Amino acid sequence: xxxxxxxxxxxxxxxxxEARLRCSPMKGHSHVYxxxxxxxxxxxxxxxxxxxxIIDESGMPKERFSAEFPKEGPSILRIQQVVRGDSAAYFCAxxxxxxxxxxxxxxxxxxxxx
Amino acid sequence: xxxxxxxxxxxxxQEGEDFTTxxxxxxxxxxxxxxxxxxxxxxxxxIQLVKSGEVKKQKRLTFQFGEAKKNSSLHITAxxxxxxxxxFCARRGSTLxxxxxxxxxxxxxxx
Numbered sequence: 001x002x003x004x005x006x007x008x009x010x011x012x013x014x015x016x017x018e019a020r021l022r023c024s025p026m027k028g029h030s031h032v033y034x035x036x037x038x039x040x041x042x043x044x045x046x047x048x049x050x051x052x053x054i055i056d057e058s059g060m061p062k063e064r065f066s067a068e069f070p071k072e073g074p075s076i077l078r079i080q081q082v083v084r085g086d087s088a089a090y091f092c093a094x095x096x097x098x099x100x101x102x103x104x105x106x107x108x109x110x111x112x113x114x
Numbered sequence: 115x116x117x118x119x120x121x122x123x124x125x126x127x128q129e130g131e132d133f134t135t136x137x138x139x140x141x142x143x144x145x146x147x148x149x150x151x152x153x154x155x156x157x158x159x160x161i162q163l164v165k166s167g168e169v170k171k172q173k174r175l176t177f178q179f180g181e182a183k184k185n186s187s188l189h190i191t192a193x194x195x196x197x198x199x200x201x202f203c204a205r206r207g208s209t210l211x212x213x214x215x216x217x218x219x220x221x222x223x224x225x
Contacts, residue, residue, distance in 0.1 A: 031211055042217040043157065056212055091156055096115060097209065102147070103213065105156040 004094050005074075006106035013082045013090075013113050021077040021109045025094030031074045033103065034060075034067060037089045046090075049075060082113045116141075118205050129223050135219035136198035137203035144206055146179055146186040147213065152162040152199040160188075194222045 005024040013019050025032050030051055035043040046060040048097035060067065064082075069075040079086055089110050093103035119138045127133050137146060145164045145177050147215035149157040161170055163186060170177045176189045190197055200218040 033213075035215075043215040045207075045212055045214070048211050079137070093157075101162060102159045103149075103157075104159065107156050112140065 004066065004092055004104050004106035005096070006090075006092050006109050008109060009107060010110045012033030013111065015083055015113055016081050019079040019082050019086070019111055021090050021092075022074045023077070023094075023106055024074040025092075026104050028055075029094035029096050029104070031095045032069050032082075033093045033095075034077050034091065035074075035091045037091060037108075043091065046077070049085070079111075082111075084113050086113055087113045116205065116207050116214050118143075118146075118203055118214060120203055120219055122219055123217060124222070124223065126222045127193050129195060131190050133193050133197070133221055135188050135201050135203075135221075137169050137186045137188075137216055139205060142183050142184075143179075143186075146178060147204045147217075148188055149187075149202045149204060150199050150204065151218070155199070157202060160174040189223050190221075193221070195223050195225055197221060198223050 001006050004026055005023050011019055033051045034046040036046055047060045047067045048056040051069055052071050062082045066078045087106045091108045092106045095103055121136050145162055147162045147194040148160040150160055159176050163177055166183050167181045168179040174191045178187045178220045188201055200220045202215050202218045204215045
């Protein structure tokens with residue numbers, strides 16, 4: 001039973017390029033959350049999605065960032081025109097119910113912008 | 115706000131010593147969760163506390179939820195090098211499903 005799958009594990013982008021981060025939730029989980037973590041800092045909420053719906057995107061920057069969770073396929077976090085400040089670890093988590101109980105996190109995508 | 119404050123930010127102990135991290139909120143919490151993140155790894159869910167004054171144990175780890183449900187602690191007895199990592203507490207937000215994480219306590223254990 002695979003856990004939450006994120007890919008790629010590491011991603012290097014030049015300033016101005018686009019970054020696409022993928023997350024496949026655990027089997028049976030329909031709630032997906034994206035968090036960003038800067039070095040030696042906590043996890044900052046970005047967006048909460050269910051299939052085909054964005055439930056809460058209040059933690060996501062209004063420009064350049066977007067997220068989706070289509071009916072088929074993984075959830076995608078997309079960052080357009082990346083800047084150095086976007087360098088961070090991006091974690092996806094999933095749960096079976098939207099009550100926040102016991103997130104299962106993926107291994108994360110470490111984004112480096114050069 | 116809905117943030118939780120965690121102290122200390124860093125803790126260095128000798129193997130065999132005890133360790134405690136504290137999580138505090140200015141408002142009453144419906145529950146509190148604890149996660150562990152190993153260096154270079156991802157957060158792993160440890161436990162959820164719901165009831166006032168609740169105490170739960172997992173081997174050498176003891177989790178407590180305050181009587182007023184505004185604070186929580188994680189205590190590790192006789193630390194081992196495998197305990198190294200960052201311990202986060204998290205509270206549920208007003209949006210169902212969203213969690214607010216503390217900044218974490220980074221534990222280093224010297225052999």
